[in-house]
Amino acid sequence: MLTNQLSRSFLLIIITALVVTGCAFGYKTNYDQMFGPAEVQEREISADESKVRTQQGKLSFVNDVKPILDARCIACHACNDAPCQQKLTSSEGIDRGASKAMVYDAARLTSADPTRLFIDAKSTQGWRDKGFYPILNERTQTTDADQMGSLLFRVLNQKMANPLPDHGGTPQPLPETFDLSLDRSQQCPTIEEFDHYEKQNPLWGMPFGLPGLSSAEFSTVSQWLAEGAKFDPVPPVSEQAQKAVTEWEAFLNTPSLKQQLASRYIYEHLFLGNLRFNSSPGREFFKLVRSYTPPGKSINEIPTVRPYDHPGVEQFYYRLRPITSTIVDKTHLVYELSDDRMKRFKTLFIEPEYTVDSLPSYDTTQASNPFITFAAIPARSRYIFLLDEAQYFISGFIKGPVCRGQVALNVIDDQFWALFLDPDKSAISKDTAFIAQQANNLRLPAASEGSLRFYDIWIKYAEGQKTYREAKEKYLDAQYTNGIENSLESIWSGSNNNLKDADNNALANDNAALTIFRHYDSATVVKGLIGSEPKTVWVLDYPLFERIHYLLVAGFNVYGNAGHQLSTRRYMDYLRMESENNFLDFLPIAQRKPIRNSWYKGTKIRVRNYFDRQFTGTERKTRVTYRTDNSKTELLGYMQGHLSSLDLSDPINRCDTKACIPNHLPAFEKRILPEIQRLASITGTQLNPIPELAYLRVEPSNKDESAVSYSLIHNRAHSNVSYLLDEDARLEPENDTLTVTPYYVGSYPNFYYNVNESQLTDFVDQLVAIQTPEDETAFVQRFGIRRTDPRFWAINDWVNEDYLKQEPIRSGWFDLNRYENR
Incomplete structure (x- = not known):
């Protein structure tokens, strides 16, 4: 030695x-x-x-x-x-x-x-x-x-x-x-x-x-x-998983034209996911890839940039490649495959009566437009496929290959809710012919990636959006007389799914209500309506949902040039505004425009007026009856009532009474819940010391009990989210809110706090009392875990282990690239 x-x-x-x-x-x-x-x-x-x-x-x-x-x-x-x-x-x-x-x-x-x-x-x-x-x-x-x-x-x-x-x-x-x-x-x-x-x-x-x-x-x-840095082989996949791989690869590679088209649609939506078989034990995950080699042989993945790029060969095969890398949360998108899922796919894509005479082209102009490529598949089937796992698909543009995206994500607010139109009651979402007719107007900017003429691209797609919007409004005007547009019944409540309980009774799909949190340059999608009342709400129909996926997931190239990235970001503006306007359609006519304008303070007139047409002329009245002047809050209450089959309660962020304390909570969590609720009620500039996303670990005074964690999500208010740059100038810190959850939100914690149960009241009091930089330093010194803290790795290990206990399948290692130096 x-x-x-x-x-x-x-x-x-x-x-x-x-x-x-x-x-x-x-x-x-x-x-x-x-x-x-x-x-x-x-x-x-x-x-x-x-x-x-x-x-x-x-x-x-x-x-x-x-x-x-x-x-x-x-x-x-x-x-x-x-x-x-x-x-x-x-x-x-x-x-x-x-x-x-x-x-x-x-x-x-x-x-x-x-x-x-x-x-x-x-x-x-x-x-x-x-x-x-x-x-x-x-x-x-x-x-x-x-x-x-x-x-x-x-x-x-x-x-x-x-x-x-x-x-x-x-x-x-x-x-x-x-x-x-x-x-x-x-x-x-x-x-x-x-x-x-x-x-x-x-x-x-x-x-x-x-x-x-x-x-x-x-x-x-x-x-x-x-010793030479040798790599011993990773453990082989389980027998259960290998059996499932064989069955799924046989299904996806069935040679009929109908199956080939369906498999292409499935692949272009699941290529990003970490796929798991419900029959396999533990944390086994797979990627759905296109391979030069057929099932039974070693996978030779075709290295195209996008899932709809031409594979370069006439014959290729869909294969399931085992994921051997350690799972990290920021790219962990779980999609479960099972016998029931395969039956669901057959019900949606194989059993309906439609004809596929020839397979669509892989030419970029056509392949980048799902409304052309998959025009033969019933629109309702495509929409239900997306709704079944709505959280997964909305998360795609957040947990995709980007990993970083302040410019991409400043197109959305820091906290908002997303709902969906019912696939059987939304006329457009199930009208295959109308969507096919509008396919050219619904084209996406990925088809023009090679161009740097950003302004020309923007005008081109803006005109397509305008034409589609006008056609959509005429279509809905015609449907209104005998339909249920602008009524609560048109909101999807989680039905139309294949979920059953032990007694074979239908269950509501909890993907029907989602909350999206933005953490500056990352974001998270969670199920439920979480946090205080948001500034904006999205209501998606099928064409909107599909375009979000093909714009930001299937069609986004992280290696693309500036023109591609700018046109993608600008196009997302259109989709956000269209989603918001779908929500505004449920409000009284006189209040739609003022509420919309409050979301776009400080924007130029041309931006505010971009979507004005549907607020004028033959506007469709809402079918919702209102009893107060605060129609937005009232509407959100009605929507939650409409979704009563889902558990949309939020006892931390939307509760002012002791009656909100759930009976099922462990004794320790019941004891500290009032202080956690008080923490969640802090708003405005008092939140300045809290970063975008922090995790709070609370240790019990009773050593026989276990510590618990909470996510602290700082929702930064904006005057508008219409511009690409200079975001700081549009912040409204006096309107900031804090969302606190008893589970982990986000993949990039900005800071850890560690307090004892006996210190929790002091933690909240001292946070509220911060007035100076010296106050903030004292707060961090007492409760924070700095990068230099000798306890850092112990706390970090505990957080990751606790996450794994909470989510044995959906958890992954957290990222520390954004951990602040406080």
């Missing part, structure tokens, strides 16, 4: 000397001279070899190392926003390495080549050819080289050698030398550049801006690296 330490010390002396003399080489150390030329290594080992290594006392990546990386590293290194594109959620991501190229570049003039793990290169050498460089040693395979020549070892060792300042045991904010902003200039040194990086930024070891690994954790990773 002493010899190894001296050897490494000697190597560090040599490296330092080379750094000093290496300026002429761009601050690069000549590792070829020390350890030989780099060459991709074979790291995957068989199960038999893994057993032998275990018998030799060597470490397992799956059992020993991966749990450490999951708990300490993937909080920042998982999605497209992972620094340097370094993903540590799988052996493939570790072996791929890092890149200096940026995934997010809103100003790029041409689309970038995609770099999706598992898809855009199929080998480590393929990633090297795309410019990725290793974080593991790829030179001489010796113990010293495997550590000193490994970026992974060097960044972890840097933190161990240069821990964060402890300030005498009192956690303090990080120094300003730490840039924690998402748009910071990336520092992505190769191993040859690392010595200079470490010298210039000694405190920037990993985990960045957080406490380092424990000695035991660091020793485990170091030993694994010294």
Whole structure:
């Protein structure tokens, strides 16, 4: 051991000397001279070899190392926003390495080549050819080289050698030398550049801006690296899952034209999901992909950018690829497959009487428009398919490949509710012929991605929207006399589904009412009507729902150019306003325009008047009878009554009496509920100290009880959400609200608070009393968990474990990229 330490010390002396003399080489150390030329290594080992290594006392990546990386590293290194594109959620991501190229570049003039793990290169050498460089040693395979020549070892060792300042045991904010902003200039040194990086930024070891690994954790990773960094095989899928895969792949690849069209529709909506079989145990998930190879052979995924891009071959197959990466919450979209689901798909897409004479084209202009591509499938079937799992599909544009999107998400308010028109009572949503007739007006901007003429694109799609809106209004005017438009009965209450209880009685689908929370550059969709009365409400019909999916999920290219991203964002303005106006149609005519204008304060006249036509002329009266002047609040009450088969109660955020305390709550939660309700009632500028999203952990005074957690969601009020930039100028902090939930909301906590039950009253009192920066600092010092807090990892581990207990299937690791330096 002493010899190894001296050897490494000697190597560090040599490296330092080379750094000093290496300026002429761009601050690069000549590792070829020390350890030989780099060459991709074979790291995957068989199960038999893994057993032998275990018998030799060597470490397992799956059992020993991966749990450490999951708990300490993937909080920042998982999605497209992972620094340097370094993903540590799988052996493939570790072996791929890092890149200096940026995934997010809103100003790029041409689309970038995609770099999706598992898809855009199929080998480590393929990633090297795309410019990725290793974080593991790829030179001489010796113990010293495997550590000193490994970026992974060097960044972890840097933190161990240069821990964060402890300030005498009192956690303090990080120094300003730490840039924690998402748009910071990336520092992505190769191993040859690392010595200079470490010298210039000694405190920037990993985990960045957080406490380092424990000695035991660091020793485990170091030993694994010294042993050659071999990847033992991940456990195989269960027999139950393999049986289900066989059945589903057979179903999806049935050769009839009708089935091929249905399978294409299913694939283009489920390609983003983490699919799970209800028959399989535990957390097994799969991706639905298109493959060059048929069932029974190894999957060779077709690497198209979008799910509707031409596959490049005449014959391809829908396959279910096991997900081997660690599940992170920000991309975890769960969709369950079962025997009942397959029957449902057959009921919706196979059994209805319609004819498919030929399969639609993959030409981009047509393929990007679902109203052309799937015109043969009854519109009602398509709509019910979306409604069955509405939360999943609305979440798609939030938990999709974006991972970051302030510009994309400032098109929506911070908290609003979403309801849906009934598929059997919404005339447009079930009129296949009308939707097909309007298909060209409903086209989406993905078809024009290559163009940078943003203004021309905007005008083009604005004209299509205007024409569709006029046709829609004429259509609904004609339906009004004998229909139920603008009545509560036209709102979907969760019926028309295949859900049954144990006695075979129909159950209401809880996807019928959703709440969307925006957390600046991320967002969350939850079931139910959560929080205080929102400023706006969306009511979606089928054409709206489908366009949201094809605009922001199927049709969005994170690697696209500036024109694509701007036109996508602007088009979403149309969809938001149309959804809001569907809600306004339920209000008295005289109050629609004033309420709508209150949502768009400060906008230019042309923006406010964009949707004015349907408020003038032959407007359809509401069928709802009102008894007060506060029609919006009254309407929301009626809508909740209409949805009475769902549990829409919110005892924390919409309760002023003790009677709201649910009887089923554990004794501890009953005791603290009044203070939690008081916390939720705080509004306005008193919320300034609360970030976008925080988690509050409350410890019981009675040690026999268990701690509980709450999500604190700061809903920032805006004068309007009509403009792309300068969002700060449109904030109205005096109108901010706080939503508190007893479950985890969001994927990116901005801060943790930890209080004892005996401190909870003080927590609320001190928050309300904050007047100065010094007050806020004292509040954070007493109750907050700073990045430098030695308790940080213990609290973070508890939060992630608690989430897994609450949601064994739908949970994933939280992301710390947005954790604030307070």
